[in-house]
Amino acid sequence: MTGPGSSLRRLWRRAFLEERPSVGLAAFRPAVALTVGAHVLPSLFELQDNYLRGAFKAKNHWFFPQEILTLIEASPDWLVIGMASCFVLALASFALGLRTQRSAIAMTGGCYYFYALNAMHIGTLSFDILLVTLVLVCATEYPGDALSLDAVRRGDAAAHRHRRPFFVQRLLQLQLTWTFWYTALSKISAGGNWLTGQPFLSLMQYPPEGVVRAFPLRAWLGGQPQLCHWLGVALVAFEFVLPALWWIPRTRRIGIMLGVAFQLMLWGILHVPTIFLFMFPALMGLFVPPERIVSWIEDRRADAQAGARAVLVYDGACGFCRRQVRRLQAADLFGWVRAVDAATLDAPERLAPGLDAARCRRELVLIEPGGRVSGGFAALARLTRRLPLLWWAAPALALPGASWVGGRLYRAVAARRRRCGDAAGSCGTDQGACSSNA
Amino acid sequence: MQRMKNDVIRRRNILISAFVVVWTAVFQYETLRYKYLGPWLGRDLPKIRLLFPPAGWIMFYRIDPAYGMAEVYGVRPGGPPELLDPHAMFETRALGYDNIRRNVLVGVLTRDAAAPFCRYLHRKFPAYASFSVVYAEYPDLIGEPARVRRATAYRCEPGAP
Numbered sequence: 001m002t003g004p005g006s007s008l009r010r011l012w013r014r015a016f017l018e019e020r021p022s023v024g025l026a027a028f029r030p031a032v033a034l035t036v037g038a039h040v041l042p043s044l045f046e047l048q049d050n051y052l053r054g055a056f057k058a059k060n061h062w063f064f065p066q067e068i069l070t071l072i073e074a075s076p077d078w079l080v081i082g083m084a085s086c087f088v089l090a091l092a093s094f095a096l097g098l099r100t101q102r103s104a105i106a107m108t109g110g111c112y113y114f115y116a117l118n119a120m121h122i123g124t125l126s127f128d129i130l131l132v133t134l135v136l137v138c139a140t141e142y143p144g145d146a147l148s149l150d151a152v153r154r155g156d157a158a159a160h161r162h163r164r165p166f167f168v169q170r171l172l173q174l175q176l177t178w179t180f181w182y183t184a185l186s187k188i189s190a191g192g193n194w195l196t197g198q199p200f201l202s203l204m205q206y207p208p209e210g211v212v213r214a215f216p217l218r219a220w221l222g223g224q225p226q227l228c229h230w231l232g233v234a235l236v237a238f239e240f241v242l243p244a245l246w247w248i249p250r251t252r253r254i255g256i257m258l259g260v261a262f263q264l265m266l267w268g269i270l271h272v273p274t275i276f277l278f279m280f281p282a283l284m285g286l287f288v289p290p291e292r293i294v295s296w297i298e299d300r301r302a303d304a305q306a307g308a309r310a311v312l313v314y315d316g317a318c319g320f321c322r323r324q325v326r327r328l329q330a331a332d333l334f335g336w337v338r339a340v341d342a343a344t345l346d347a348p349e350r351l352a353p354g355l356d357a358a359r360c361r362r363e364l365v366l367i368e369p370g371g372r373v374s375g376g377f378a379a380l381a382r383l384t385r386r387l388p389l390l391w392w393a394a395p396a397l398a399l400p401g402a403s404w405v406g407g408r409l410y411r412a413v414a415a416r417r418r419r420c421g422d423a424a425g426s427c428g429t430d431q432g433a434c435s436s437n438a
Numbered sequence: 439m440q441r442m443k444n445d446v447i448r449r450r451n452i453l454i455s456a457f458v459v460v461w462t463a464v465f466q467y468e469t470l471r472y473k474y475l476g477p478w479l480g481r482d483l484p485k486i487r488l489l490f491p492p493a494g495w496i497m498f499y500r501i502d503p504a505y506g507m508a509e510v511y512g513v514r515p516g517g518p519p520e521l522l523d524p525h526a527m528f529e530t531r532a533l534g535y536d537n538i539r540r541n542v543l544v545g546v547l548t549r550d551a552a553a554p555f556c557r558y559l560h561r562k563f564p565a566y567a568s569f570s571v572v573y574a575e576y577p578d579l580i581g582e583p584a585r586v587r588r589a590t591a592y593r594c595e596p597g598a599p
Binding site for chain 2: 012013016017038039041042043045046049050054055056057058062063064065112120121124125128129131132135136139165167170171174175178182183186187189190191192193194197198199200201202203205206207209210211222225267271272273274277
């Protein structure tokens with residue numbers, strides 16, 4: 001069947017329904033978390049001034065229905081403090097990709113709550129754009145598919161290849177495109193004065209307390225009305241042209257580079273909120289085909305496998321150990337480490353001088369390409385430094401006293417590890433060994 | 439089995455398509471409503487709450503040569519008015535930009551803000567007996583960039599609510 005209807009269906013399917021890797025959305029997730037954190041967290045440091053009794057609050061009556069504003073305003077201080085704690089937890093959880101969709105919803109709920117409580121500091125126009133983006137991020141679990149603790153918990157080493165309908169990423173691409181096009185359109189119609197007035201010159205003449213930063217050419221530009229007029233016109237033209245560059249494969253790379261440079265320039269000359277710095281460049285990154293990200297990860301893995309890799313020796317007879325090693329492999333995005341069952345090693349000393357079978361059975365042993373050998377908790381601590389999805393834990397494990405506490409905990413768990421069954425039920429096969437070793 | 443799988447996919451695709459259509463319609467409506475659709479139809483169209491117009495006229499679409507901001511003066515007993523630093527008034531520091539310079543203080547000029555803002559000032563700056571909240575206007579940044587007109591919006595007297 002051919003014809004316009006069929007072509008349209010094909011186009012629609014390709015645009016929104018086709019299953020493609022969700023790794024692009026997963027990579028977008030930390031940028032969203034960073035933007036939300038940069039926007040909201042500073043306001044929480046001054047709870048007394050911003051949200052508790054006695055704070056000076058501004059309300060956005062246009063955005064929120066009055067009933068919601070009244071309800072939120074009635075929050076007692078303990079509730080505000082509780083909401084702040086929940087928000088911080090949800091933000092951290094979302095950033096790490098732990099229970100991603102639920103934490104995204106909780107984080108977005110926190111954004112709305114504090115916005116309704118006091119719009120003064122976080123209620124910039126950019127925050128409204130951020131909320132629109134957050135609603136899309138909450139809509140599915142796709143942002144947690146890969147590069148997340150959810151993927152690590154699942155022990156899914158191929159999470160970056162996970163395929164999902166493309167509609168969320170496509171809608172985010174469209175959101176950014178429309179934002180640029182409508183911004184340009186508004187500047188030349190519907191009351192906008194970028195063709196008829198001197199908006200750029202006015203900005204250059206703003207008082208020192210105003211939104212324009214004191215950048216090097218500002219004073220000179222303030223004396224060049226003609227140049228300012230044409231700079232304004234060029235800016236509008238740029239905002240029209242730039243999104244088109246993102247949609248054309250041949251110009252995509254240059255479009256993204258120009259877009260990022262444009263955001264940096266805006267941030268350099270104006271006090272624009274952090275969304276301009278953290279979120280818009282990341283949204284532009286969503287135009288990079290996710291298949292390319294997958295290829296990039298696969299190439300890195302192939303390179304790692306071709307070269308010298310670390311070796312992680314574990315007790316393969318224990319279901320609990322196998323499960324944890326699968327998780328570590330899922331955290332090993334670039335294939336830095338190769339896991340080896342201790343039972344398959346004929347001569348452990350060949351991996352590292354002095355390494356014996358007893359130690360391999362007793363604890364996890366990590367042999368790094370340079371020959372460094374670590375075991376037990378120290379091996380885990382080393383892994384958090386080398387496996388990208390565990391980097392977040394590395395600073396905590398490097399704190400003074402962490403190795404003392406961690407070492408004891410590790411030994412306590414290791415001594416009981418064979419009592420821990422395998423969730424998949426394969427422990428049944430180990431049961432005899434588990435019982436006899438226990 | 440395959441047929442069941444196809445049915446699931448078909449149902450999923452219908453849901454996704456409906457979501458895309460509704461989302462796009464709301465997005466376009468909220469973007470076009472205020473400055474385009476309303477004037478074209480000659481009436482105010484209802485706003486969908488909890489979703490701001492995400493694009494367009496909200497972003498520096500019109501910049502006039504006039505500029506206005508708020509200034510706050512504190513008065514100690516028997517002393518002259520002292521201009522207060524807005525950064526001392528609102529100590530929240532945004533990351534990477536200065537929210538005060540984004541004119542966040544201008545919101546205190548409205549009459550509705552007077553009572554709560556006065557209470558806030560008295561709590562924050564107990565050393566001052568009273569405060570003046572002033573509207574400072576640069577009427578023509580291009581023609582006379584240094585000219586400022588000031589008018590008192592309201593005063594915060596001691597003991598006032």
